[in-house]
Amino acid sequence: MPAKRKGSPRRAWLGVGLRGGMGRGLLALIALGMLPLVLAILYLPPFVHPISTLMLKDLVTFQGYDRQWVSIDDVSPVLVHSVIMSEDGQFCGHRGIDWGELNSVIDDAMAGEATRGASTITMQTVKNLYLWQRPLGTVRKIVELPLAVYLDLVMSKRRIMEIYLNVAEWGPGIYGVEAAAQYHFKRPARELSRRQAALLAVSLPNPIARDPAKPGPGLRRLASVIERRAARAGGYVGCVD
Known part of the structure; x- marks a missing residue:
């Protein structure tokens, strides 16, 4: 054979x-x-001070950044309320994702209409901490959703808000509410006025183009709306008070 x-x-x-x-x-x-x-x-313990992927990029590219971590206890409550009412009014009620808002955005997209953002503060925190920022936005959103649910499951709302306020971008190389308050208004975050808090809150969607210290007419109008909403926030902000 x-x-x-x-x-x-x-x-x-x-x-x-x-x-x-x-x-x-x-x-x-x-x-x-x-x-x-x-x-x-x-990131659960309050003595841990996370950085964002944008901050990491600034470090790697030797650009540097300004960030002064501050406890949520040392932030003016009106700033916290203003951010919630501007960015995610249902923050205290949802479990990481505002499904009602997300479904509305999907319906608008399917109908060919202009869509608005549906990111919750939890989703934005996930994006800032773990994910890329601009390219492949749809893919990023798909990754954001389960991570936002998980973060809301293991972390308190108050801690999520504390981290978000300390990693959010408020200008070129300006991260966190303390650095933003000092940079734009020359005062600590705990001493922000209602108007200053509202201006900082409405600048968050586009902090590079929107200058809270030199607001145009449109930004001033938005700030007035958020200022009124924050004053009547009530139960909407109970999870962080």
Whole structure:
């Protein structure tokens, strides 16, 4: 009988190498996916001061940034209320995602109408802490959703708000409410007036283009609306008071 032809040793080693490479790649992806889950636990203690991906970028590119961590207890309550009423009025009521708002945005998109943002403060915190900022926005949103639910599950609303206020961008190289208050109004965050708090809150969607210290007519009108809403916030802000 003719002898069986053995496979090429080179091909065998190549197959093993490919399988090994794929396995290592899969493990790397799993580790990358688990990183935000682990970091969320590490960020629970109040003495831990997380940084955002934008802050990390500024460090890596040697641009530097200004951020002075401040406890939420040392932030003017009117600023906290203004941010909630401007960015996420249902913050105290939802579990990381405002499904009603998100469904409305999806309906508008399906109908071909202009869409508005549906990001909650929890989703924005997730984006700031773990994710990229601008390219591939739709993919990022898909990743944001489960991470926002998880963050809301393991972390208190008050801690989420504290982290958000300390990692949000408020101008080029200006991160966190304390640095923003000092930069724009030359006073600490705990001494912000109602008007200043409202101006800072409405500048958050576009902090590079919107200057709370030099607001145009449109920004002043938005600030007036948020100032009134913050004054009547009541139960909407109970989870952070």
